[in-house]
Amino acid sequence: MIDPTAASVVPTTDPSTYLPAQPISGDLTDQLLQTDFWTDDMVAAAGIPIVDIPFVTIGGGIGSFVTVDYLRIAGVPTSQMRVLSTLDFPWQTYEYLTRVSQVPRPERIRSDSASRPDNIWGFPSYGFAEGVRHFDPKVLWGLLTEPIFADYYTPKAGNVFEQLEREAKRISYDEMLVKGLVRIVRRRYGGGYFTILTPPEGASATKRVAFRSQYVHLAVGYPGLKFLPELQRYRTENNDYRHIVNAYEAHEHVYERLVQTPSTVLVRGGGIVASRILQRLMDDREKHGAQTKIVHLFRTYIHGTNDGYGNEEDQRPGGGRTRVTMRRRGGDGWAYQGFNYPKSVWGGQLKAQVRNLEGEQRAELYKRMGGTNTPYRRSWQRQMKQGRREGWYSCVVGTVDEMRPSGERILNRVRTAQGVVPVEVDFVIDCTGLEADIAEHRLLKDLLDHGGASRNPVGRLNVDRTFELIGTQSGGGVMYASGATTLGGYFPGVDTFLGLQVAAQEIYGDLNKRGFCKRIGPVRSTVQWWKWLAGSAP
Amino acid sequence: MLPTLNGRIQTRIFMLVVFGGVITLVLTPVLPGDPDYRTTYLILAAVLVLGVLWELVYHAIQQLRWEKDWPTLFGLVTALNEGALLWLLLDLELVPGIDYPYDGVPFWAFFIDFSVIWLVVWVWTNGPMRVPFIRWRFFGGRII
Numbered sequence: 001m002i003d004p005t006a007a008s009v010v011p012t013t014d015p016s017t018y019l020p021a022q023p024i025s026g027d028l029t030d031q032l033l034q035t036d037f038w039t040d041d042m043v044a045a046a047g048i049p050i051v052d053i054p055f056v057t058i059g060g061g062i063g064s065f066v067t068v069d070y071l072r073i074a075g076v077p078t079s080q081m082r083v084l085s086t087l088d089f090p091w092q093t094y095e096y097l098t099r100v101s102q103v104p105r106p107e108r109i110r111s112d113s114a115s116r117p118d119n120i121w122g123f124p125s126y127g128f129a130e131g132v133r134h135f136d137p138k139v140l141w142g143l144l145t146e147p148i149f150a151d152y153y154t155p156k157a158g159n160v161f162e163q164l165e166r167e168a169k170r171i172s173y174d175e176m177l178v179k180g181l182v183r184i185v186r187r188r189y190g191g192g193y194f195t196i197l198t199p200p201e202g203a204s205a206t207k208r209v210a211f212r213s214q215y216v217h218l219a220v221g222y223p224g225l226k227f228l229p230e231l232q233r234y235r236t237e238n239n240d241y242r243h244i245v246n247a248y249e250a251h252e253h254v255y256e257r258l259v260q261t262p263s264t265v266l267v268r269g270g271g272i273v274a275s276r277i278l279q280r281l282m283d284d285r286e287k288h289g290a291q292t293k294i295v296h297l298f299r300t301y302i303h304g305t306n307d308g309y310g311n312e313e314d315q316r317p318g319g320g321r322t323r324v325t326m327r328r329r330g331g332d333g334w335a336y337q338g339f340n341y342p343k344s345v346w347g348g349q350l351k352a353q354v355r356n357l358e359g360e361q362r363a364e365l366y367k368r369m370g371g372t373n374t375p376y377r378r379s380w381q382r383q384m385k386q387g388r389r390e391g392w393y394s395c396v397v398g399t400v401d402e403m404r405p406s407g408e409r410i411l412n413r414v415r416t417a418q419g420v421v422p423v424e425v426d427f428v429i430d431c432t433g434l435e436a437d438i439a440e441h442r443l444l445k446d447l448l449d450h451g452g453a454s455r456n457p458v459g460r461l462n463v464d465r466t467f468e469l470i471g472t473q474s475g476g477g478v479m480y481a482s483g484a485t486t487l488g489g490y491f492p493g494v495d496t497f498l499g500l501q502v503a504a505q506e507i508y509g510d511l512n513k514r515g516f517c518k519r520i521g522p523v524r525s526t527v528q529w530w531k532w533l534a535g536s537a538p
Numbered sequence: 539m540l541p542t543l544n545g546r547i548q549t550r551i552f553m554l555v556v557f558g559g560v561i562t563l564v565l566t567p568v569l570p571g572d573p574d575y576r577t578t579y580l581i582l583a584a585v586l587v588l589g590v591l592w593e594l595v596y597h598a599i600q601q602l603r604w605e606k607d608w609p610t611l612f613g614l615v616t617a618l619n620e621g622a623l624l625w626l627l628l629d630l631e632l633v634p635g636i637d638y639p640y641d642g643v644p645f646w647a648f649f650i651d652f653s654v655i656w657l658v659v660w661v662w663t664n665g666p667m668r669v670p671f672i673r674w675r676f677f678g679g680r681i682i
Contacts, residue, residue: 114668114675122675123668145611325601337604344606347676348540502676522670529669 026206060085063219063483074517078175102276105158115498118167126155191475218481224436262291269431282383301397302330308371335373363457458488466510545679571644
């Protein structure tokens with residue numbers, strides 16, 4: 001569900017479904033909440049039942065899924081692991097976010113052919129499988145010549161979900177899934193952790209259940225996505241949630257209105273989401289005769305080679321000159337990049353380089369290779385060119401000083417280099433993707449306050465090269481974290497399919513050293529791959 | 539591929555020793571012009587030694603790419619420059635250790651052996667290699 005008044009647009013679990021109708025026993029006490037290390041007796045005294053399980057993963061999205069997938073392949077039985085989650089299946093949040101941001105199942109996501117969360121080997125890649133199964137020479141030719149003579153191959157969202165479903169069945173994912181909301185994780189006196197779960201109403205006789213485990217894995221995803229402050233202010237002050245929407249909330253009504261009534265839309269942002277939203281608007285013009293005019297607001301207009309500090313030719317505070325060896329293509333406002341990081345962060349030079357950097361140096365490289373960007377796709381270029389020629393697509397560069405209602409429309413006062421200009425539109429679609437601070441996530445805040453966790457140079461959770469959450473060790477117990485919350489660590493591309501698998505491999509490796517799972521050497525790996533191919537259990 | 543310099547060199551050596559070694563063993567007796575094992579293995583060794591030098595060049599070219607990747611197609615077309623240089627050296631009888639026949643090393647024997655090895659290595663590098671070695675692709679092509 002989405003609470004329209006909240007600053008977050010990511011669907012959150014309604015806490016009321018996890019609160020009992022009548023006060024029942026087994027709740028957290030003040031004593032527990034104030035104590036960093038819990039004894040078994042303290043938990044028992046609070047009346048909270050304890051479940052023993054060696055490994056729990058919290059989140060239950062794709063991050064949890066690829067981690068348990070690795071461990072299942074490394075020989076861990078389902079009885080040794082639990083996935084604590086409010087989600088019914090791992091791709092639930094991902095599918096919601098892609099669908100509303102205009103990537104329904106038949107469309108292609110922005111992900112590499114060999115990043116398959118359902119297959120730890122990335123072989124056969126999505127592209128190879130698609131090209132061979134449907135014998136599509138165009139796909140195979142694209143794979144051979146990308147990115148030189150063809151756009152990068154990217155898989156269809158629907159195919160990704162179907163394959164995840166197949167793998168979830170194969171590894172008996174449902175046997176490990178425990179529904180509920182994780183409230184806190186605390187270190188256990190004597191080693192390991194207590195993870196406190198609030199099960200759905202009626203699922204448990206007590207309000208909370210404690211999972212006592214040696215290992216905990218955190219994969220809770222984005223701490224939250226926020227609206228730009230001026231947009232949020234407008235929405236609440238004018239009680240208008242229809243004309244100003246975030247790309248990550250359901251906003252199909254906007255497209256329906258646009259097909260019926262010629263209108264003007266302001267699109268804000270210069271990343272992949274803005275590209276997808278523009279594609280939808282332009283597709284609706286082509287296919288359904290919509291007469292939409294698009295005003296595209298860039299904060300930073302990229303007009304040539306660039307890096308994370310901006311255009312090569314502009315003032316670059318803190319950035320110095322661009323380097324010949326570190327320059328990205330760009331134009332018409334956009335910075336072009338195949339995927340959300342330069343490709344080699346997932347295995348090549350940049351991965352190796354960042355792994356050896358600390359503190360400010362690491363933050364600097366993150367900045368240099370960062371910056372909002374989108375892939376260069378020939379179909380989008382064609383549509384935008386047509387829009388510029390026919391006058392229905394225009395760009396404005398600047399920031400919004402003020403927004404106010406003007407009849408049925410919205411008047412934006414945009415501060416540009418040439419002064420303040422009024423832009424009156426019917427709808428605003430926010431594609432800026434402002435991310436919330438990790439401390440806005442209750443579980444993460446508790447770990448920072450009571451669990452020994454700390455922040456990395458970029459402000460997210462500080463994890464080691466093995467994805468161990470630094471400072472949270474408890475006796476022989478280890479806590480790991482992967483995904484968006486760990487951005488800024490020794491490995492950059494964390495919040496991606498392949499990034500989650502890189503993390504899962506490191507976590508598996510560390511757990512193997514600790515004796516929790518078998519080693520996936522060449523023989524085991526090959527045997528397991530054949531099992532994957534045949535669809536038989538690991 | 540997403541190679542580091544170290545990974546490039548390790549992968550090159552691994553692939554040429556394993557696939558180059560086996561393919562040369564099988565192919566030599568049936569190659570046209572009847573070259574002996576000494577000749578074919580010395581040529582394979584020359585591909586390896588020159589290949590390590592070529593990797594330095596490729597690594598330098600890779601620095602000009604923002605993504606720091608090495609596209610699949612590059613792995614295939616580099617057969618042309620490497621093959622041409624090696625044939626030139628063979629034609630000039632500059633590869634040491636070979637007992638050059640009076641009419642030179644048979645071209646088609648070189649061409650077939652070189653092309654088959656290259657194709658097999660290229661295909662293997664772009665997919666199946668990831669099956670036995672799960673760390674290989676995440677560590678820039680390093681094997682150890």
